[in-house]
Amino acid sequence: MNSDDTRFLADFEAMGTFGATPAGGVDRQAATEPDLAQRGWLRDLLTDHGMRVVHDRIGNQFGLVERVPGAPYVVVGSHMDSQPTAGRFDGAYGVLAALHAVSRAARADTAEGADPAYNLAVVNWFNEEGSRFPPSMMGSAVYTGRLPLETALAVRDRAGVSVAEALAGTGFLGEGEGPEAAFCAEIHVEQGRVLEESGATIGLVEATWAARKYRVVVSGEQAHSGAAVMADRRDALLGASMLVVAARDLADRFPGVLHTAVGSMDVYPNSPVVVASRAELLLDLRSNDEEVLAEADRLLREHVTRVEESASVSVELEQSHAWGVDPFQPEGVELARAGAEKLGLSHRRVRTVAGHDSVNMKNRVPTVMLFVPSVEGISHNEAEYTTDADLVSGLDVLTEVVRRLGRGELPSTGVHDPAARD
Amino acid sequence: MNSDDTRFLADFEAMGTFGATPAGGVDRQAATEPDLAQRGWLRDLLTDHGMRVVHDRIGNQFGLVERVPGAPYVVVGSHMDSQPTAGRFDGAYGVLAALHAVSRAARADTAEGADPAYNLAVVNWFNEEGSRFPPSMMGSAVYTGRLPLETALAVRDRAGVSVAEALAGTGFLGEGEGPEAAFCAEIHVEQGRVLEESGATIGLVEATWAARKYRVVVSGEQAHSGAAVMADRRDALLGASMLVVAARDLADRFPGVLHTAVGSMDVYPNSPVVVASRAELLLDLRSNDEEVLAEADRLLREHVTRVEESASVSVELEQSHAWGVDPFQPEGVELARAGAEKLGLSHRRVRTVAGHDSVNMKNRVPTVMLFVPSVEGISHNEAEYTTDADLVSGLDVLTEVVRRLGRGELPSTGVHDPAARD
Numbered sequence: 001m002n003s004d005d006t007r008f009l010a011d012f013e014a015m016g017t018f019g020a021t022p023a024g025g026v027d028r029q030a031a032t033e034p035d036l037a038q039r040g041w042l043r044d045l046l047t048d049h050g051m052r053v054v055h056d057r058i059g060n061q062f063g064l065v066e067r068v069p070g071a072p073y074v075v076v077g078s079h080m081d082s083q084p085t086a087g088r089f090d091g092a093y094g095v096l097a098a099l100h101a102v103s104r105a106a107r108a109d110t111a112e113g114a115d116p117a118y119n120l121a122v123v124n125w126f127n128e129e130g131s132r133f134p135p136s137m138m139g140s141a142v143y144t145g146r147l148p149l150e151t152a153l154a155v156r157d158r159a160g161v162s163v164a165e166a167l168a169g170t171g172f173l174g175e176g177e178g179p180e181a182a183f184c185a186e187i188h189v190e191q192g193r194v195l196e197e198s199g200a201t202i203g204l205v206e207a208t209w210a211a212r213k214y215r216v217v218v219s220g221e222q223a224h225s226g227a228a229v230m231a232d233r234r235d236a237l238l239g240a241s242m243l244v245v246a247a248r249d250l251a252d253r254f255p256g257v258l259h260t261a262v263g264s265m266d267v268y269p270n271s272p273v274v275v276a277s278r279a280e281l282l283l284d285l286r287s288n289d290e291e292v293l294a295e296a297d298r299l300l301r302e303h304v305t306r307v308e309e310s311a312s313v314s315v316e317l318e319q320s321h322a323w324g325v326d327p328f329q330p331e332g333v334e335l336a337r338a339g340a341e342k343l344g345l346s347h348r349r350v351r352t353v354a355g356h357d358s359v360n361m362k363n364r365v366p367t368v369m370l371f372v373p374s375v376e377g378i379s380h381n382e383a384e385y386t387t388d389a390d391l392v393s394g395l396d397v398l399t400e401v402v403r404r405l406g407r408g409e410l411p412s413t414g415v416h417d418p419a420a421r422d
Numbered sequence: 423m424n425s426d427d428t429r430f431l432a433d434f435e436a437m438g439t440f441g442a443t444p445a446g447g448v449d450r451q452a453a454t455e456p457d458l459a460q461r462g463w464l465r466d467l468l469t470d471h472g473m474r475v476v477h478d479r480i481g482n483q484f485g486l487v488e489r490v491p492g493a494p495y496v497v498v499g500s501h502m503d504s505q506p507t508a509g510r511f512d513g514a515y516g517v518l519a520a521l522h523a524v525s526r527a528a529r530a531d532t533a534e535g536a537d538p539a540y541n542l543a544v545v546n547w548f549n550e551e552g553s554r555f556p557p558s559m560m561g562s563a564v565y566t567g568r569l570p571l572e573t574a575l576a577v578r579d580r581a582g583v584s585v586a587e588a589l590a591g592t593g594f595l596g597e598g599e600g601p602e603a604a605f606c607a608e609i610h611v612e613q614g615r616v617l618e619e620s621g622a623t624i625g626l627v628e629a630t631w632a633a634r635k636y637r638v639v640v641s642g643e644q645a646h647s648g649a650a651v652m653a654d655r656r657d658a659l660l661g662a663s664m665l666v667v668a669a670r671d672l673a674d675r676f677p678g679v680l681h682t683a684v685g686s687m688d689v690y691p692n693s694p695v696v697v698a699s700r701a702e703l704l705l706d707l708r709s710n711d712e713e714v715l716a717e718a719d720r721l722l723r724e725h726v727t728r729v730e731e732s733a734s735v736s737v738e739l740e741q742s743h744a745w746g747v748d749p750f751q752p753e754g755v756e757l758a759r760a761g762a763e764k765l766g767l768s769h770r771r772v773r774t775v776a777g778h779d780s781v782n783m784k785n786r787v788p789t790v791m792l793f794v795p796s797v798e799g800i801s802h803n804e805a806e807y808t809t810d811a812d813l814v815s816g817l818d819v820l821t822e823v824v825r826r827l828g829r830g831e832l833p834s835t836g837v838h839d840p841a842a843r844d
Contacts, residue, residue: 084691085644085699131693191649211648213694222507224801225683226633226708227613227775230673232799237684238670241663248660251652261647262659263694269506270686271553272635272704273776274802277507282694286648353649354695377654379646380696 005392008100011045012391015080015096016088025382026088030081030127030138031059031166038080039172042095042124049103051122055174058142058152059126059167062178063099065106066119072182072412074405075365076102076398077123079139079357083131087384089189089374091128093391097187098122101399105406108399117408121179125357132157133166134282135213135321140357143178144364158266182412183332183368183405184361187398189386190371191379194350201393202340202347203371207327209259209353210293211286214300216243217316218307223275233275237267239313240279246303247283250296258296259286259353282320286353290325323359331410332368339400345393354379366410368401370394427814430522433467434813437502437518438510447804448510452503452549452560453481453588460502461594464517464546471525473544477596480564480574481548481589484600485521487528488541494604494834496827497787498524498820499545501561501779505553509806511611511796513550515813519609520544523821527828530821539830543601547779554579555588556704557635557743562779565600566786580688604834605754605790605827606783609820611808612793613801616772623815624762624769625793629749631681631775632715633708636722638665639738640729645697655697659689661735662701668725669705672718680718681708681775704742708775712747745781753832754790761822767815776801788832790823792816 001009018041019026019034028034039061043053046063054062064073078094102120109116125143130136133155141147153164167173190196195203220236244262251260261284268278285300287293304315333349340347350371352359358369372394375385404410423431440463441448441456450457461483465475468485476484486495500516524542531538547565552558555577563569575586589595612618617625642658666684673682683706690700707722709715726737755771762769772793774781780791794816797807826832 083644083693083696129693130695131691134694136695191646193651209648222505222803224613224776225685226631226681226706226777227801228681228799229615230677230681235670235683237687238666241666241684244660244663245667248652248657255652259648259650259652261657261697262663263647263696263698264692265659265687265689266692267687269553270688271505271551271802272556272685272706273552273558273683274505274685275683276685284648284694354646355648377650379649380693381644 001392004104008096008392008395009388012093012096015092019082021085021382023382026082026086027084028080028082029084029132030129032132035081036170036172039124042080046099046122049099054178055172056143056176056178057149057174058139059173060139060143060178061124061172063122064119064179065102067106067116068119071118072180073119073121074183074185074402075121075123075179075181076185076402077125078186078188079125079128081127081129083129083380085382087379087381089384089386090379093189094187095124097395097398100395101402104399105402108403109406114407116406118182118406120402120406128357133163137355137357137360140360144360146360181361181365183366183410184358185368185398185401185405186356186358187370187372187394188356189374189384191354191374191377193377195371195373196375196377198348200346200348201373201390202345202397203350204333204336204347205328205352205369205371206333206349207325207351208323208359209286209288209351210290210323210325211284211355212293212297212322213320214283215318215320216281216283218279218313220275220277220313222269222277225273225275228275234312235275236279236313237276239307239311239315240265240281242307242311243281243283243303250299254292254296257287257289257292260284288325288351326359326362328362328369329366332366335404335410336368336370336397336401339404340397343396343400345397366412370397423814426526430518430814430817431810434515434518437514441504443507443804445804448504448508449506450502450504451506451554452551454554457503458592458594461546464502468521468544471521476600477594478565478598478600479571479596480561481595482561482565482600483546483594485544486541486601487524489528489538490541493540494602495541495543496605496607496824497543497545497601497603498607498824499547500608500610501547501550503549503551505551505802507804509801509803511806511808512801515611515808516609517546519817519820522817523824526821527824530825531828536829538828540604540828542824542828550779555585559777559779559782562782566782568782603783603787605788605832606780607790607820607823607827608778608780609792609794609816610778611796611806613776613796613799615799617793617795618797618799620770622768622770623795623812624767624819625772626755626758626769627750627774627791627793628755628771629747629773630745630781631708631710631773632712632745632747633706633777634715634719634744635742636705637740637742638703638705640701640735642697642699642735644691644699647695647697650697656734657697658701658735659698661729661733661737662687662703664729664733665703665705665725672721676714676718679709679711679714682706710747710773748781748784750784750791751788754788757826757832758790758792758819758823761826762819765818765822767819788834792819
């Protein structure tokens with residue numbers, strides 16, 4: 001390990017102090033005090049590395065290395081916000097690795113007198129987690145034009161604070177659209193066990209699992225939870241609970257190829273002696289097979305009808321977002337493979353079940369996504385862990401990828417359509 | 423309807439303005455601003471009626487009519503706090519009817535030169551609903567010694583505010599134990615359909631349904647709700663949902679004689695992309711048959727074991743409180759019957775499924791509980807409604823009951839044990 005690696009690991013150590021929890025994790029929900037404090041820290045670190053810091057209209061934070069006047073950018077990064085009780089690696093590793101990779105790549109290109117084709121940018125995407133302000137991947141969704149800016153800024157957290165209000169006056173909300181991207185790269189911990197079980201160090205992400213996400217509102221009627229006759233009850237919490245169980249039953253019907261989840265449920269009035277009149281939940285279906293996903297969607301709608309009848313409630317099922325089994329550009333996967341190969345690091349192709357900002361970006365520009373192993377696949381958990389050796393290996397491959405993209409080794413094909421961004 | 427009745431109905435109209443909601447209901451959770459404002463209004467009204475206002479150590483509010491030096495009190499009242507979206511009648515009617523009944527009884531006794539045996543007190547019990555600060559019936563539970571004062575004062579709401587903090591500086595928290603009760607009386611809207619369906623105006627409450635209430639904590643482990651392999655998941659929200667469904671299944675197994683409910687569920691971290699690590703719910707079983715209740719408890723525990731296995735979670739089931747099929751003193755029921763009979767009002771014996779402050783009080787002193795009809799049995803709902811005629815009939819019977827209790831028509835038997843109050 002060289003002194004650059006040591007500095008990287010020391011910086012990573014410092015990152016984990018923002019919003020640190022007693023159990024060794026972090027709590028840095030988007031635009032909360034620890035997230036904002038860490039953004040200040042990153043701004044200073046980007047500046048120390050000679051980059052120009054800019055923010056776009058949704059609070060994405062960029063560090064620019066401008067070396068080819070007027071050329072678009074290789075945009076490299078991830079996110080620094082976290083779930084309420086999260087691990088130190090998710091997102092944060094990708095932003096810091098991007099900063100060090102861009103810095104190393106720029107220095108190496110200069111030292112070698114290389115003739116770069118593109119500028120470089122580090123990015124800290126705003127609100128990837130979506131736990132405070134849904135939906136997730138908000139910053140990259142606005143940047144790529146998938147989500148209207150006004151919609152995103154108007155989203156409110158459970159306390160009624162909007163994204164616009166949370167970012168106002170922080171210095172982290174800009175006015176422009178950010179740098180124009182020609183390519184994108186992201187490195188992330190795997191959040192699964194494929195690399196660990198196969199013994200590979202570098203995951204070359206070739207495609208996403210398909211996903212459909214739903215916002216479900218179950219409506220019933222308030223009544224005294226003791227006195228009301230059972231047959232008269234229209235219990236929203238009962239209906240919502242039946243749907244949670246139904247979602248799990250769906251996954252059990254397609255073992256290994258369908259993941260289902262309900263992570264959040266809000267109940268009103270949520271009083272021990274009142275039958276709930278309303279419950280709202282967010283339900284996900286994910287599969288590596290789009291036909292399975294379509295069948296699961298059909299079965300879910302059948303369950304909804306059954307729940308409406310048996311719990312005497314009404315259910316509103318709104319598909320909030322969805323994506324298919326989308327490939328990353330094969331040329332990007334090949335470029336990353338060649339980079340890992342050159343460095344003598346073991347690698348394998350993997351798919352991502354989780355969404356990432358890169359999943360948004362790959363629909364706009366050729367995008368390379370890398371994984372490093374995550375011990376026992378533990379994720380969204382304070383016990384999340386990746387070894388120093390793997391972190392450094394990932395940084396090495398990412399640096400190689402950034403250099404190759406910056407030199408123009410990949411054709412910037414017509415996928416990129418800046419006009420589509422608004 | 424005489425001018426006294428008109429004044430009573432006008433006062434009741436005024437009551438409904440505190441915490442009024444657009445849909446015609448009220449929101450007056452314990453020690454919130456509207457509850458405190460209404461307490462100020464009641465204090466002034468009690469004073470206007472010549473009563474001395476005192477508050478005890480848990481914020482129960484009393485209006486005293488002292489006419490027999492040193493004698494204990496007939497304590498008459500209900501509660502003014504409400505659920506978050508509640509009707510105007512639940513509790514509030516009972517407090518205002520108590521104020522008018524005590525005032526009328528005292529005036530009538532004086533006018534007739536009667537020789538009363540007991541003093542009279544109106545009471546507004548603190549926090550009967552328990553929606554902000556569980557458990558319900560807090561004020562009467564502390565007054566009767568069922569709940570330690572320190573425990574009650576330390577209960578915190580979801581925002582972290584304790585009962586002690588919420589009452590501090592309001593002028594509604596006293597230092598003493600309140601007046602000593604010899605008897606208790608309460609009138610309440612039925613929250614069921616028995617009176618309506620039988621055509622009776624006055625319900626003579628002869629017993630409670632039995633109840634067991636549980637605090638259930640389901641513990642799992644955080645994971646990425648998309649990426650984590652289904653078989654690895656320990657989903658607390660899934661486990662909690664299975665218990666909600668199981669509770670309903672139990673009720674369906676004993677139709678008409680078992681009521682079950684889960685009204686509240688809190689999920690952590692409650693994020694769309696995180697498998698929940700913890701869910702807490704409050705589960706009730708109620709029956710008019712103690713054997714059914716015992717069998718339901720046994721079956722519930724079997725369900726818990728099954729849920730632990732199938733959802734890979736651990737479940738902590740703690741019985742928070744319980745009561746049996748408890749009779750009200752038969753002499754009190756007979757006294758109320760005689761009162762209704764004298765006034766020519768139709769009546770019938772009923773049981774109460776819901777808990778009331780009187781249920782706590784009857785374990786300390788002979789207690790009379792009366793119901794008036796509730797249209798369609800709607801309760802804990804903004805659409806709750808009782809006709810003016812029924813409200814006035816209830817007030818008439820309550821006045822008669824207060825006069826009879828105040829004259830000493832019922833023996834104050836050894837049930838009352840002031841020493842047990844702490």
